[in-house]
Amino acid sequence: MDLKDIPIGAKFGVIHRAFRRELDASLRETGLTGAQFSVLCALDRLERDRGEVSQRDLEEYCRSAHPTMTEILKKLERKGFIEARPSETDRRRKRIRRTDKARELDREAFRVDEKAYEKFTAGLDEAQKAALGSMLDRLVDRVCGGEGEGKES
Numbered sequence: 842m843d844l845k846d847i848p849i850g851a852k853f854g855v856i857h858r859a860f861r862r863e864l865d866a867s868l869r870e871t872g873l874t875g876a877q878f879s880v881l882c883a884l885d886r887l888e889r890d891r892g893e894v895s896q897r898d899l900e901e902y903c904r905s906a907h908p909t910m911t912e913i914l915k916k917l918e919r920k921g922f923i924e925a926r927p928s929e930t931d932r933r934r935k936r937i938r939r940t941d942k943a944r945e946l947d948r949e950a951f952r953v954d955e956k957a958y959e960k961f962t963a964g965l966d967e968a969q970k971a972a973l974g975s976m977l978d979r980l981v982d983r984v985c986g987g988e989g990e991g992k993e994s
Contacts, residue, residue, distance in 0.1 A: 856961070863957040871946060872920055878953075879903065880913050881922060881943055888939065895934045896925075902985075922946070 847855075864875035873881070883902050887894040900910045914937065917923045922943040928934040962970050 860957055860961065863960065864953060867953040867956060871949070873922070873946075877913055877917055877920075877922070880910070880917065881939065881946070884923065884937060884939055884943075885947070893928060893930065893936050894938070895928065896937060897934075899937060917943075 844852075861875040864878060868875065868878055880899060880903060883899055884894060887898055887902060891898065896907075896910055896914060899905070899914075900907055903910065905913075914923065914925065918925060921940055923937055924940055925935045925937055928936045962973065965973065
């Protein structure tokens with residue numbers, strides 16, 4: 842089958858699964874899975890942007906179902922990467938925070954991510970990598986509502 846015959850959504854799926862396998866293998870020694878790593882990265886961004894982060898904030902940001910996020914957060918808490926405490930502004934909500942253990946992992950985690958990216962883009966020159974990065978940034982922005990879903994640019 843010619844790659845041009847594969848629907849674009851399926852191509853994204855293939856790339857996503859390959860990237861996740863690479864991250865899982867690289868992160869194995871940390872005790873994290875790719876999904877857990879992704880949630881820690883999202884939590885880092887949300888903490889910087891919003892300060893206090895709830896489980897619902899993470900579910901919306903990661904576009905994840907409540908039961909899925911609940912399980913990921915339970916595992917991250919058991920492994921010592923996050924802590925859940927009552928919110929300072931609303932006692933009905935729990936505030937999710939990264940621990941020092943998670944913060945120490947930041948440099949290593951970004952190195953792992955970059956290593957996987959370099960592996961998958963090995964055949965591209967710098968201009969192609971820059972174009973890919975720019976296109977991915979725009980797609981992520983659209984998916985996350987930056988330009989609004991369905992809007993034309």
